[in-house]
Amino acid sequence: MKKIIQIARLELSLLFYSPIAWILMIVLFVQMSLTFIVAMPEIERTQGMSFLTSHLFTDYKKIGLLSRILDSLYLYIPLITMGIISRETSSGSIKLLYSSPVKLSHVVYGKFASMLVYNLVIMGIMSLFVLIGVLFIPNFDYPHIAVALFAAYLLLSAYSAIGIFVSSLTTYQPVAAISTFVVLAFMNYIGTVGQSLDFVRDLTHSLSMPSRAGRMMAGLLNTRDVIYYLVISGMFLAFTITKLEMERLSKPVLQQVGRYSLIVLIGLGIAYTSSRQPMIGYYDATATKVNTITKTSQDLLKKMGDEPIEMTEYVNGIEDSYFRAKPSERIADIARWEPYLRFKPNINLKWVYYYDSIPGLTAGLVENKTSFSQYVLFMSNIEQLDLRDFLSPAEINKQLKPQSEESRVFMRLKYKGKETSLRTFPAPDNDFWPKEEETGAALKRLMMTPPKLVFATDGYQRSMDKIGDRDYKKLINTKSGRQSMINQGFDVDSISLEKDQIPADISALVIADPKVAYSPAALAKLQRYIREGGNLMIAGEPGKQSVVNPLLDSLGVQMMNGTLVQRSRDYSYGLVTPGLASGAVAMAPGLQPFYMQRWVVSMPDAAALSYAENGPFDIHPLLLTDAETSWIKNEKFVLDSAALTFDAKAGDQKGAFPTALMLTRKLNNKEQRIIVAGDADFFSNTELARSNIRTINSGFVGSIFKWFSYGEFPIDASRPFPKDNTTRLTKASVKTIQVLYYGVIPGSIFLMGMILLIRRKRK
Known part of the structure; x- marks a missing residue:
C-alpha cells in the first residue's frame, strides 16, 4: 500500500x-x-x-x-x-x-x-x-x-x-x-x-x-449500478495489468486471449448476478421517497404473496400511441415497473404487438375511399413496421377484443385466474402512462370484488355513458380519462328501477336528476333498498322538488322550494359556489387543506336542503352557501341583464344553506351511507372541465365515491409535500x-x- x-x-x-x-x-x-x-x-x-x-x-x-x-x-x-x-x-x-x-x-x-x-x-x-x-x-x-x-x-x-x-x-x-x-x-x-x-x-x-x-x-442508490461501475473499473485495470505483464513476459497470443477472456467472464458474471432483481439493494435518498412506491402499494404487493403477476402490454402499430410503446422504448417501459419489481420480483412482463382497426377510423376511411388494408400499408410505411412481427386482426381478436380498449396502448394484469385492464391516457393528459394510483387500483381489483356504482336510468335521468354537457361519462365511464372511476378501481353499471331489482352487493345506487315521478312499485324497491342498508346518492334539481322529495321522505331530508342564487360581478346569479363544510372533512380527511383554503364547488341551478335533527340518520352538511352573497329566490325569475335582488315579501330567504348532505346510520353491522345534493350538475362533464373558477368538484366527488367504497377505492398514493419549495435568493x-x-x-x-x-x- x-x-x-x-x-x-x-x-x-x-x-x-x-x-x-x-x-x-x-x-x-x-x-x-x-x-x-x-x-x-x-x-x-x-x-x-x-x-x-x-x-x-x-x-x-x-x-x-x-x-x-x-x-x-x-x-x-x-x-x-x-x-x-x-x-x-x-x-x-x-x-x-x-x-x-x-x-x-x-x-x-x-x-x-x-x-x-x-x-x-x-x-x-x-x-x-x-x-x-x-x-x-x-x-x-x-x-x-x-x-x-x-x-x-x-x-x-x-x-x-x-x-x-x-x-x-x-x-x-x-x-x-x-x-x-x-x-x-x-x-x-x-x-x-x-x-x-x-x-x-x-x-x-x-x-x-x-x-x-x-x-x-x-x-x-442501488447496488446493481454501483457494482457495475466497480466491475467496469476493475476489468479495465485488470486489462492494463495484463497488457503490461504480457509485454514483459512475452506470452503466446492464445494465452493472452485466454487471460483477457477470463477477466471479461468474471466481470460479466459479477455484473449479471448483481443485476438479478432479488440481488439488488436500494436506498431512496430523496426526502419524500419519490423513487419508491408508497406504503399503500407496498402493502398491496405484500398481500399478493408469492403468486406471480403477469403484465401483458398490447400495442397497436397503426394507432397514434404506438410511438410511446414501440420496441425502442422497451427499456424505459421496464424501468416504470422497477419500483414494483423491487418489492415483488415475480411480476412477469410481456409485450404483444398487433395491428387492428381503431374506433372512429372506419368513417374516415369510407369518406376518403380507402380500404383498411390500404391504411395499414400506409401506416406501416410511415412507421417502418415489419408486419410479420405484428399479430393480424384475426389473430389478436382470438386473444381479446382490443377495440373494447379503443385499440390504443393498454395492459392486462393477470393474477390467480383474475384479469383487469390498466390503461394509458392520451392528450391533454401529459403523463400518458398510468400513475401509482391507477396501477394500485388495478392490482387491488385482482384481489377483491371491485365496488360497483349503479346509475338509475328511469325518469330521463343523467347518463354515465353520454358525453353531453350535463351527463357523467367523463368522471364515471371514460376509459381514456385518468380520473374516471373505472380507472380508479370501480365497476359501473345502470339499471331501470321500474323494470329491474336493485342489486344487493353494490357500492352505491345513484339517482341523478329524475324528471318524472317514480311509480309506486319503483318507490317500493327503493324504500326496501334503503331499509336493508344500501348506500345511495340522490342529486336533484330546482323545480323538480315534487319528483325528488318523495324519494327523500324516509330520510328526514327535503329539497326546499325555490332556487339558490348568488350575487356575482362576473358570473350568472344562477351559478352558486358553496364552500366545503366541516362534514366534508369528516367524510374525507384528505379534503382538510381545501377546507382550510376555502375552496368551493360549482353548482349551476342548485336547490337548498333542509333536514330533521332527530331523524333516523345522523346528518351533516357537506357544502354550505355564503350567507352574505347568496339567498333562496322563491319566485320564478329570468337571468338576463337585470341583476336579481333579494325580496323578502316574495318569500326570498337569506342564510347559509346546505346544498349537499351526508347521512349515516349503523345498520346490519355496517354503516349505511347516503348523499343528498340539491344539484345534479356538480359532477357533470361541463363542471369538471370548468376553468374560470378554482373549484374542487373533481376531488369532492372522488371523495364521495371513496366514502361509498369504505376507503377501498380510489387508491391513496399521496406523499408528503416537499419542504424544499422556497429560496432565500x-x-x-x-x-x-x-x-x-x-x-x-x-x-x-x-x-x-x-x-x-x-x-x-x-x-
Missing part, C-alpha cells in the same frame, strides 16, 4: 504541474456556470417552486445541472489519462518499471489512485454549485445530492480506468487521447443503438454508462453569485494554477 501511495503522489505532482489539468477544471467550471448561474434571476423571481433541490440539480427536464453535466464528463478524461501509461512507454521508463521490485499491479493501482484524487477535485468544483443550494434553499435535500455526486464520481472513476487502459496501448499521447475519447463516446452513445431489436437492446443498454448514473441522479444575492461564479472563482483557479506552474518552472 505504501508503494501505491508513493506512486499516486508522484503522478499527482506531474498532473498538477501540467497546465492541462488546470485548464480543464476552469473549462468545466465555466460550462457549469453558463448552465446554472444564468437561471438564478428566474429562480429568484419565481421564489415558490416544489422540489427545488431536484429542479436545480438532478431534473434533466428543468435546470438539472448535475444530470446535464453527465453528458459531457467524458470529454474531460482523455486529456488527463493520455500520458498516464504512454508517457512511461514513450520515454523508455517502462523498462525500469519492468526490472524494478515494484509490482506492475502496484504501478497501475497507484496511477488509478491519483485519478481518484483528481476526480475528487472535480467533485469539489461541482460542489461549489451545490453550495448555492445549501445556502439559499431551506430544507435542502442533502442525501439526494450526495447520491447524485457519488454517481458522478463512480462514472468519472470508470472513465479513468478506461483511459488508463487505452493509454497503455500506445506510446503516443495524442493517439491515446483520441482513442480514449472515441471509446468513451462509444460507451456514452451505445445505449441508443439497436433499441428496437430484442437481442441487441439489453446488450447495448448494459454498455451505456451514463444511463446508470442518471438513474442514481434521481436519488435512488434576493436580487442582491443573485448579483453576488454572478460576480463570484463568473469572475472571482474561475479567476482564483487560474491564479492558483499559474502560481504553481511558475514555481515549478523556477525549480
Whole structure:
C-alpha cells in the first residue's frame, strides 16, 4: 500500500504541474456556470417552486445541472489519462518499471489512485454549485445530492480506468487521447443503438454508462449500478495489468486471449448476478421517497404473496400511441415497473404487438375511399413496421377484443385466474402512462370484488355513458380519462328501477336528476333498498322538488322550494359556489387543506336542503352557501341583464344553506351511507372541465365515491409535500453569485494554477 501511495503522489505532482489539468477544471467550471448561474434571476423571481433541490440539480427536464453535466464528463478524461501509461512507454521508463521490485499491479493501482484524487477535485468544483443550494434553499435535500455526486464520481472513476487502459496501448499521447475519447463516446452513445431489436437492446443498454448514473441522479442508490461501475473499473485495470505483464513476459497470443477472456467472464458474471432483481439493494435518498412506491402499494404487493403477476402490454402499430410503446422504448417501459419489481420480483412482463382497426377510423376511411388494408400499408410505411412481427386482426381478436380498449396502448394484469385492464391516457393528459394510483387500483381489483356504482336510468335521468354537457361519462365511464372511476378501481353499471331489482352487493345506487315521478312499485324497491342498508346518492334539481322529495321522505331530508342564487360581478346569479363544510372533512380527511383554503364547488341551478335533527340518520352538511352573497329566490325569475335582488315579501330567504348532505346510520353491522345534493350538475362533464373558477368538484366527488367504497377505492398514493419549495435568493444575492461564479472563482483557479506552474518552472 505504501508503494501505491508513493506512486499516486508522484503522478499527482506531474498532473498538477501540467497546465492541462488546470485548464480543464476552469473549462468545466465555466460550462457549469453558463448552465446554472444564468437561471438564478428566474429562480429568484419565481421564489415558490416544489422540489427545488431536484429542479436545480438532478431534473434533466428543468435546470438539472448535475444530470446535464453527465453528458459531457467524458470529454474531460482523455486529456488527463493520455500520458498516464504512454508517457512511461514513450520515454523508455517502462523498462525500469519492468526490472524494478515494484509490482506492475502496484504501478497501475497507484496511477488509478491519483485519478481518484483528481476526480475528487472535480467533485469539489461541482460542489461549489451545490453550495448555492445549501445556502439559499431551506430544507435542502442533502442525501439526494450526495447520491447524485457519488454517481458522478463512480462514472468519472470508470472513465479513468478506461483511459488508463487505452493509454497503455500506445506510446503516443495524442493517439491515446483520441482513442480514449472515441471509446468513451462509444460507451456514452451505445445505449441508443439497436433499441428496437430484442437481442441487441439489453446488450447495448448494459454498455451505456451514463444511463446508470442518471438513474442514481434521481436519488435512488442501488447496488446493481454501483457494482457495475466497480466491475467496469476493475476489468479495465485488470486489462492494463495484463497488457503490461504480457509485454514483459512475452506470452503466446492464445494465452493472452485466454487471460483477457477470463477477466471479461468474471466481470460479466459479477455484473449479471448483481443485476438479478432479488440481488439488488436500494436506498431512496430523496426526502419524500419519490423513487419508491408508497406504503399503500407496498402493502398491496405484500398481500399478493408469492403468486406471480403477469403484465401483458398490447400495442397497436397503426394507432397514434404506438410511438410511446414501440420496441425502442422497451427499456424505459421496464424501468416504470422497477419500483414494483423491487418489492415483488415475480411480476412477469410481456409485450404483444398487433395491428387492428381503431374506433372512429372506419368513417374516415369510407369518406376518403380507402380500404383498411390500404391504411395499414400506409401506416406501416410511415412507421417502418415489419408486419410479420405484428399479430393480424384475426389473430389478436382470438386473444381479446382490443377495440373494447379503443385499440390504443393498454395492459392486462393477470393474477390467480383474475384479469383487469390498466390503461394509458392520451392528450391533454401529459403523463400518458398510468400513475401509482391507477396501477394500485388495478392490482387491488385482482384481489377483491371491485365496488360497483349503479346509475338509475328511469325518469330521463343523467347518463354515465353520454358525453353531453350535463351527463357523467367523463368522471364515471371514460376509459381514456385518468380520473374516471373505472380507472380508479370501480365497476359501473345502470339499471331501470321500474323494470329491474336493485342489486344487493353494490357500492352505491345513484339517482341523478329524475324528471318524472317514480311509480309506486319503483318507490317500493327503493324504500326496501334503503331499509336493508344500501348506500345511495340522490342529486336533484330546482323545480323538480315534487319528483325528488318523495324519494327523500324516509330520510328526514327535503329539497326546499325555490332556487339558490348568488350575487356575482362576473358570473350568472344562477351559478352558486358553496364552500366545503366541516362534514366534508369528516367524510374525507384528505379534503382538510381545501377546507382550510376555502375552496368551493360549482353548482349551476342548485336547490337548498333542509333536514330533521332527530331523524333516523345522523346528518351533516357537506357544502354550505355564503350567507352574505347568496339567498333562496322563491319566485320564478329570468337571468338576463337585470341583476336579481333579494325580496323578502316574495318569500326570498337569506342564510347559509346546505346544498349537499351526508347521512349515516349503523345498520346490519355496517354503516349505511347516503348523499343528498340539491344539484345534479356538480359532477357533470361541463363542471369538471370548468376553468374560470378554482373549484374542487373533481376531488369532492372522488371523495364521495371513496366514502361509498369504505376507503377501498380510489387508491391513496399521496406523499408528503416537499419542504424544499422556497429560496432565500434576493436580487442582491443573485448579483453576488454572478460576480463570484463568473469572475472571482474561475479567476482564483487560474491564479492558483499559474502560481504553481511558475514555481515549478523556477525549480
